[in-house]
Structure formats: C-alpha cells, structure tokens
Amino acid sequence: MNEKRRAIWVFGDYRNYFQNRVTLQLISRARELALPIGAQVSVIVFGHNVDEIVGNYTAHGADRIYLTDHPRLAEYSMETYSFLMERLARQEKPEIILIGATSFGREFAPHVAKRLGTGLTAGCIGLDIDENGLLVQRVPSFGGNLIAETVIPERRPQMATVRPGVFQELEPDPKRVAEIITVPMPEHMPPDRIRLISSELREAKVRRLEQAKIVICGGRGMGSKKKFAKLYELAELLGGEVCATRPSVYLNWAGHETLVGQAGKQIRPNILLSFGISGAIQHTASIKNAHFIIAVNKNPNAPMMKMADVAIVADASQICNALILELQRRIATKQSHPSDLSGNSAV
Amino acid sequence: MLRLVVCIKQVPQVSELPWDPDTGRLQRELAEGMMNPACRFALETAFSIREKVGAKIAAITMGPPSAEEVLREAIALGADKGILLCDEKMAGADTYTTSSTLAKAIQSKIPRFDLILCGSSTSDGETAQVGPQLAEELDIPGVAYVDDIEITGNKARVRRVADQFLETMEMELPGLVTINARSYIPRYVSMTGFQAAFAEDITTYDAAALGLSPEWIGSKGAPTKVLRVYSPRMDKKNIVLTGTTKKIIGSLFSLFDDRIGGIIGKDLKTDKKAK
Ligand SMILES: Cc1cc2nc3c(=O)[nH]c(=O)nc-3n(C[C@H](O)[C@H](O)[C@H](O)COP(=O)(O)OP(=O)(O)OC[C@H]3O[C@@H](n4cnc5c(N)ncnc54)[C@H](O)[C@@H]3O)c2cc1C
Numbered sequence: 300m301n302e303k304r305r306a307i308w309v310f311g312d313y314r315n316y317f318q319n320r321v322t323l324q325l326i327s328r329a330r331e332l333a334l335p336i337g338a339q340v341s342v343i344v345f346g347h348n349v350d351e352i353v354g355n356y357t358a359h360g361a362d363r364i365y366l367t368d369h370p371r372l373a374e375y376s377m378e379t380y381s382f383l384m385e386r387l388a389r390q391e392k393p394e395i396i397l398i399g400a401t402s403f404g405r406e407f408a409p410h411v412a413k414r415l416g417t418g419l420t421a422g423c424i425g426l427d428i429d430e431n432g433l434l435v436q437r438v439p440s441f442g443g444n445l446i447a448e449t450v451i452p453e454r455r456p457q458m459a460t461v462r463p464g465v466f467q468e469l470e471p472d473p474k475r476v477a478e479i480i481t482v483p484m485p486e487h488m489p490p491d492r493i494r495l496i497s498s499e500l501r502e503a504k505v506r507r508l509e510q511a512k513i514v515i516c517g518g519r520g521m522g523s524k525k526k527f528a529k530l531y532e533l534a535e536l537l538g539g540e541v542c543a544t545r546p547s548v549y550l551n552w553a554g555h556e557t558l559v560g561q562a563g564k565q566i567r568p569n570i571l572l573s574f575g576i577s578g579a580i581q582h583t584a585s586i587k588n589a590h591f592i593i594a595v596n597k598n599p600n601a602p603m604m605k606m607a608d609v610a611i612v613a614d615a616s617q618i619c620n621a622l623i624l625e626l627q628r629r630i631a632t633k634q635s636h637p638s639d640l641s642g643n644s645a646v
Numbered sequence: 647m648l649r650l651v652v653c654i655k656q657v658p659q660v661s662e663l664p665w666d667p668d669t670g671r672l673q674r675e676l677a678e679g680m681m682n683p684a685c686r687f688a689l690e691t692a693f694s695i696r697e698k699v700g701a702k703i704a705a706i707t708m709g710p711p712s713a714e715e716v717l718r719e720a721i722a723l724g725a726d727k728g729i730l731l732c733d734e735k736m737a738g739a740d741t742y743t744t745s746s747t748l749a750k751a752i753q754s755k756i757p758r759f760d761l762i763l764c765g766s767s768t769s770d771g772e773t774a775q776v777g778p779q780l781a782e783e784l785d786i787p788g789v790a791y792v793d794d795i796e797i798t799g800n801k802a803r804v805r806r807v808a809d810q811f812l813e814t815m816e817m818e819l820p821g822l823v824t825i826n827a828r829s830y831i832p833r834y835v836s837m838t839g840f841q842a843a844f845a846e847d848i849t850t851y852d853a854a855a856l857g858l859s860p861e862w863i864g865s866k867g868a869p870t871k872v873l874r875v876y877s878p879r880m881d882k883k884n885i886v887l888t889g890t891t892k893k894i895i896g897s898l899f900s901l902f903d904d905r906i907g908g909i910i911g912k913d914l915k916t917d918k919k920a921k
C-alpha cells in the first residue's frame with residue numbers, strides 16, 4: 300500500500316482539547332526529526348466521524364493520515380485501539396511512534412510497545428536524532444532531579460511518550476494536503492474484556508498558573524508589599540502571571556493560590572523571571588521544567604542563581620522597575636511604527 | 647477465596663536523597679530504600695478486597711537482595727507471602743524486561759491468580775509502564791490509574807479519572823489494575839504482623855529457577871539502552887550579569903531580545919531611528 304519510505308508516526312489523541320494540543324505539538328516536532336532521516340510524518344486516527352480532526356492534522360503538518368473510522372471506535376478503548384495499532388504497525392513498519400503523555404497515551408503506549416516487542420521511553424521532555432539516525436529520548440527521573448538519555452538501538456519502532464507543552468505546534472495552513480489512507484476495520488476483532496460503563500467529561504478546572512507560558516515569581520527579597528505589587532505591572536506588560544514563594548504568601552504580599560512549590564503549584568513556563576528568591580528545594584522542585592529562567596538576587600551564590608540561565612546580581616525591586624520602563628519604551632517604540640510588528644523573530 | 651498478587655518495588659527515599667554538592671549528582675548507592683508509595687496503596691487496596699470478599703495475598707518484587715525489606719514490610723502489614731526475584735542478571739532491566747520477568751514468575755509460581763495489583767507508577771523511574779506491559783505479557787485485561795475497585799463474581803468494577811473523564815469500567819477476571827497513590831490512614835503493624843514478617847516465608851528465585859535465559863532479562867534483554875544520566879543543573883549556560891542597573895538591562899536585551907520577544911510574542915528590537 301505504500302512506497303518504501305521511512306515514517307515517523309504520531310498517534311492522533313484528540314479526545315479533549317489538551318490531548319489534541321500534544322498531538323499537534325508532536326506533529327510539529329516529528330517534521331523536524333524527519334529531515335535528517337528522510338522520513339515522512341504520518342498521523343494515525345481511530346474514531347468515528349472524525350473528518351474535522353483529520354483536517355486539523357493535515358493543516359498542522361501531517362504528510363499522511365491513516366484513518367480507521369467506525370462506530371465501534373467512537374469511544375476510546377484500550378484493547379481495541381492497541382489491537383488496531385499493533386496490526387497497522389506490523390504492516391507498515393514505522394521507524395518511530397510518538398504518543399502524547401496524556402493519561403490515555405501513557406497507558407496505551409506500553410500496551411502497544413509490548414505487543415510490538417519494542418522499547419518505549421515514558422514522558423520525554425526532549426527528542427533528537429543522533430549521527431546514527433537513532434532517536435535520542437530525554438526523560439527526567441527522580442522528580443526531575445536527573446535526566447536520562449535513552450535510545451532503542453535495535454528493535455523497531457522506536458517509541459516514546461512525550462509530555463504536553465514540550466514542543467510548539469505549527470501555525471495551521473489550510474492549503475496543505477495530506478494523503479489519506481483509509482484502513483478498514485478488520486473483520487475479526489478479539490472480544491473486549493473491558494466494558495466502558497460510563498464516561499463523563501468533568502469541567503476542566505481553571506489552571507491559569509500551571510498553564511502560563513510566562514511567569515514572574517517574587518520571593519522575600521522583593522522587600523515589601525508595595526515593591527512586590529510592581530511585579531503585576533511587569534506581568535501585564537509581558538502577558539504573564541505572577542506567583543510567589545511561601546514567605547511572600549505568609550507576608551501577605553500575594554494570595555495563597557499563587558504559591559509555587561511543594562505545598563503549592565507546579566509550573567512549566569517558557570520563561571520564568573524569578574525575583575529575590577533563594578531557591579530552596581521545596582520551591583525549585585516545582586519550577587525546574589521552566590525552559591528559560593532569569594533570576595535576580597543580591598547574592599550570586601543563592602541556589603536559584605545557579606539554576607538560572609541568566610543570573611542577575613542586583614536589587615530585585617530595582618531590576619523590576621527598570622525592566623518595566625525598558626519594556627514600555629521598546630513596546631511603545633514599536634507601536635508608533637506598526638510595520639515593524641510583523642517581524643517576531645523567535646530563536 | 648480470591649488469589650491476589652501485589653507487585654511491589656523498593657525505591658530510594660527521594661526526599662532524603664544524598665546529593666554530591668560539587669557535581670550536583672545523586673549518589674544513588676547511598677540512598678535509603680522504601681516501599682514505593684503507589685505500591686503501598688496497591689497493597690492497601692488488596693487488603694480492602696480481602697476484608698470484603700476474602701483473599702490470599704502474595705507480594706512479589708524483583709530487585710537486589712535488600713528488596714527483601716519491602717516484602718517483610720508487606721507481610722508485616724498483612725500479606726500472606728513474599729516472592730523475591732533476585733539475580734545479578736536481572737539488573738538494569740527496562741520496563742519491557744521487568745514485566746517479562748514478573749510475568750514469568752507469576753505464571754510459574756502463582757498461575758491461578760484472579761487479580762494483579764500494581765502501583766500506578768514508581769517515584770524513581772516514573773514510567774507507569776510496568777503494569778500495562780505485565781497485563782499484555784500475561785494476555786489479561788488491564789486498567790491503569792484506578793482509584794476504586796469492587797469485585798463481584800468474576801468481574802471487577804473500577805473507577806478512575808483519565809484525561810478529565812470520570813470513567814467506570816467493568817473488567818473480566820483474571821485481570822490487572824494499577825492503583826494511584828493517594829493519602830490513606832497508615833495501618834499500624836500489629837504484634838502478630840511483626841512476628842509474621844519474620845516467620846513467614848519469603849521465597850527467592852533466580853533466573854535459572856524461573857527458566858529465564860540471560861539473553862532475555864535485565865539490561866541484556868532490554869530494548870531500551872541508557873546513553874547517559876546527568877543532572878539538568880549542569881546543563882545550563884548560566885550567564886551572570888552584574889554592574890549598574892542600566893548596564894544589566896542593556897546586556898539583557900542585547901543578548902536576549904529575540905528570545906524574550908519570541909516568547910512574549912512582541913518584537914523587542916529597538917528601532918534606533920525612532921529614539
Ligand atoms: C514542608 C515544607 C514545604 C514547603 N513548601 C514550599 C512551597 O511550596 N513553596 C515555597 O516557595 N516554599 C516552600 N517552603 C519553604 C522553602 O523551604 C523556603 O523557605 C522558601 O522557598 C524561601 O522563599 P524565598 O526564596 O522567597 O525566601 P528566602 O529564602 O528568605 O530568600 C530570599 C532571597 O532574596 C535575596 N534577597 C534579599 N534581599 C534582596 C534584594 N533587595 N534584592 C535581591 N535579592 C534579595 C536573598 O539573597 C535570598 O536569596 C516549604 C518548606 C517546608 C519545610
């Protein structure tokens with residue numbers, strides 16, 4: 300059914316909004332990984348009446364979509380989905396299968412890997428292709444205190460589940476086309492030994508801080524409630540959220556819902572600005588998934604400064620104020636020259 | 647009388663991990679062992695099933711000789727017997743070989759089990775893969791991340807939350823569940839439990855006793871190979887900026903205006919002519 304071209308597969312996990320975002324992020328990363336090994340990117344979709352999903356994956360960069368559309372697939376089923384995935388993978392022999400580390404994906408992937416007799420790395424935070432064309436998988440362990448790099452040298456496919464938010468989805472392009480391969484439901488399916496009795500979608504809780512891409516965090520080193528309040532002004536300019544350490548919450552500079560750390564929330568922003576924070580383990584355990592950290596502290600030896608990408612040795616409040624002024628200036632300059640706004644150069 | 651098997655793993659006590667202050671590396675060999683929290687809850691779940699419908703409970707672990715401690719703990723808490731799978735050749739297993747080894751031992755030593763209970767994940771590897779792979783290896787149905795289970799006849803009714811869906815499922819037995827860690831009221835070890843922990847049998851099997859070829863177990867049989875392990879702290883560039891506020895802000899933007907601008911979605915490059 301296909302020409303002999305290597306393929307990277309992404310499992311189309313779409314049951315709720317967040318699951319679908321991971322799928323889109325994986326399609327984007329799969330495209331980059333496909334370049335050095337000359338592969339194409341296929342998305343596997345099981346479901347019923349899923350044309351919209353197929354269109355969505357096409358626009359987001361899939362080269363090819365394998366689609367099984369059947370009423371029996373309307374609800375996610377571990378046993379049926381694993382059976383279909385194994386069957387298709389044995390037939391098409393993909394090099395790599397990537398699956399979002401959603402609850403479903405983290406359960407589904409081990410079933411599939413075992414059936415295919417291959418390796419699987421759980422909850423990756425990084426994927427690369429090495430000089431031998433192998434998929435290098437980066438995965439945290441011990442609560443993120445260690446990172447291991449693994450490969451699956453011999454068995455195929457190489458499989459990984461990947462955490463949400465690690466990669467950036469592509470801008471959808473409605474003009475893109477993908478080859479759609481319809482895979483019929485097999486005549487004989489093993490009986491399902493697990494019966495779904497009920498499934499109800501619960502209201503998603505608002506998780507602003509946990510999902511924020513830009514976070515400004517203030518510690519005791521901000522000095523006073525008044526100075527701490529300036530962080531909100533900075534957050535406004537950056538389009539981010541403010542959070543706090545335990546002392547800041549105890550001092551009533553910030554509300555309890557903003558507490559980040561062992562006793563509070565976990566965050567994984569793309570950028571974290573940390574002001575006047577020492578970097579105790581109870582705090583840092585919850586921020587180490589931040590991609591880029593700028594820390595301000597008077598003490599260059601504070602642990603927070605050691606884990607920062609940029610460590611600024613200075614008064615926290617002064618830097619906060621200076622940043623506000625500088626950002627206002629730069630953004631204002633731009634707004635008086637609207638033509639410049641087009642060139643958002645992300646590195 | 648139901649036959650329950652609880653899979654237990656000994657893990658390092660993460661809150662008290664010994665770190666090498668110079669390299670930031672974990673000194674794994676110095677870490678104290680404890681029962682993985684989710685396994686502890688799998689065991690509690692087995693006890694509550696026994697209280698309702700009656701059961702025999704076997705605890706099984708694959709690990710170094712020290713892993714016997716978690717079996718003793720399981721027996722002290724109320725498990726009926728312990729099985730230790732221990733062999734140098736089993737070391738360095740990934741989830742694939744761990745589940746194969748556990749499956750082989752269960753098939754040959756407890757072939758007529760009704761339900762296997764695992765923890766949903768471990769605090770060291772955090773893979774959450776061993777349970778589902780064990781079910782697959784034994785060709786029995788499996789449900790992961792279970793909060794609640796009730797057995798009636800040869801069926802188990804389970805409840806869990808997955809991806810914001812509150813699901814109720816009915817699974818045929820024999821089957822496997824993985825149980826979430828959550829808070830529970832710790833059980834006191836009774837005096838009889840304490841005595842049982844030392845009196846009851848713990849049977850140890852090595853690879854040969856299970857008929858496992860060294861090619862298929864441990865790191866040798868593992869499809870996944872670890873290239874390296876490092877502490878993420880050492881991976882950072884850690885650029886230090888000092889001096890006057892003006893100088894710092896200047897360097898920050900000249901180095902990172904693209905990066906910060908990219909993240910916040912605003913172009914921060916100064917337009918010199920506009921000044
Ligand atoms: C069981 C337990 C749970 C905990 N849970 C949490 C939790 O969830 N979240 C949490 O945050 N903490 C938690 N803690 C507390 C944690 O251990 C630390 O005490 C806390 O994170 C420290 O907060 P901080 O960095 O704001 O304050 P400090 O440790 O007091 O640090 C202030 C820092 O600011 C610097 N500084 C001072 N003045 C200035 C200035 N003018 N300009 C720049 N820098 C300056 C200092 O050099 C210092 O590094 C917990 C503790 C325990 C025991």
Ligand SMILES: Nc1ncnc2c1ncn2[C@@H]1O[C@H](COP(=O)(O)O)[C@@H](O)[C@H]1O
Pocket residue numbers: 652653654655682684685688706707708709741744748763764765766767768771772773774775776777
């Ligand atoms: N070496 C082992 N011995 C016994 N059970 C294990 C072992 N490793 C993992 N398990 C079981 O599998 C569960 C999930 O582990 P993991 O996949 O490593 O996160 C654990 O909670 C245990 O119930």
